[in-house]
Amino acid sequence: MRIRDPDVLPKKPGVYIMHDSDDEIIYVGKAKRLRSRVQSYFRDEDKLDRPKTQVLMKHFDYLEYIVTDTEKEALILEANMIKKYKPRYNIDLKDGKQYPYIKVTSEDFPRIVITRRLADDGASYYGPYTDVTNARGFIDFVNKNFMIRTCKNMDGPCLNYQIKQCSAPCCGYISGEDYASNVRRAKLLLGGKYKTILKQLKKDMKRYSEAMEFEKAALVRDQIETISVTLEKQNIQPNMDVNQDIIGIDHDDSTAAVVVISVRNGKTNRKDDLILKQIEGLTDRQILTEFIKQYYSMAPVADEIILEDDIDDMDVICEWLSDKHGSKVKLRVAQDDHYFTLIRIAKKNAHISLTENTKELENPLLTLEQYLKLPRLPYHIEAFDISNISGVHAVASMVVFENAKPAKSMYRKFKMNTPGPNDFAMMKEVITRRYKRISPDYPDKKDSSEDSMFIKPDLVLIDGGKGQLGMAVDVF
16 A cells, blocks of 8 residues: 555554655665654654655655564564665665675585575574685684585595595585584584583583594594684683673764674674765764664674663664574673773774775765766666677676675676677667566566665666667666
């Protein structure tokens, strides 16, 4: 149902979804009482709380809503819908396409790999990580210690088995039960459960020794020593048994940099640098609230989350995080010198991240936005060219830039069906084939959140003259 009058909305918790005249979702929000929350958007323009809301309402055409039983359910639904649809006027957390995750696959004999996409495929995901090199190094460490396979095809014992870095499940040299046990331990390590895994390994070593399986006991002993030595290098609070995330933020008028320092059992687990866009007019408290909702819809939750200040909807968000974590989560505002020191470290790193982001990203994109008079910064750019040999074997290529950097995994090549030579018609064909997927009438969008071909670009570049450009414009 298309709603244009907020007075018809129920006084119940839920999510409201705003659309523009092209049926594109431009904003998703949650409310404790839908009617009163949405009514606030329909004030006189000079009474709207911030300029961004004024711009939003200029593009607004209608809204839909979903009623939920509780405000917590509305919070979860809002986070999932923002993650799926990436509405233009919601705060944009730049992480999914920039930062890698560690994935433990759901195969019979799982592998541990790097991925930049989260999928509902039964696999386990850990991250995001800010440095792919560090993530790969962590995977290598885990694989070697627990002898996890790295091959894709499982077609015979390989060199890794010969140098004792793989248990060779491909040849039946390890039982499915023992391999699954190794994977469980690897997951504990990836999840920061260091004390748990060391306790389990010590029990296993004792059990193997009592059974006089000394080779297995020695292997477990080496695992314990390697893990212990590695963790000794990561001390941040050697006398504390903690499982915490410390969050620091720095921002300018339009962009916020957020650093999350993860501490697991007293050890620094990782540091995540993330960028938030579209924060114009938001307070520090609002920025932090929106970040927590988006970040923890994807990332593992710690027992405690240390903040510089309170956030909105503290009780509801704490309840949601506790459900996601499986145990009580504390949102703690720093109130002593120890926590102030940790917050100060996180904020200092956030300031550095914001400065680097401004230098490397904002300047060229801002220049491009101003020069071409674009409505927003062109974070996602696609460019097309046609190539052929004497009119035959024609192909079209599409290259993609995201955040001013080549996104090579999104590059595509199209084999042309149009008879040649006819560059104009070929350009029309490739543009039509590429962008039919983002049409509201496209029949199958069930996997759209995982397919880069469903992304709507901010800028499209055409190699050619007015003829090629005209053909492309006709498609849009």
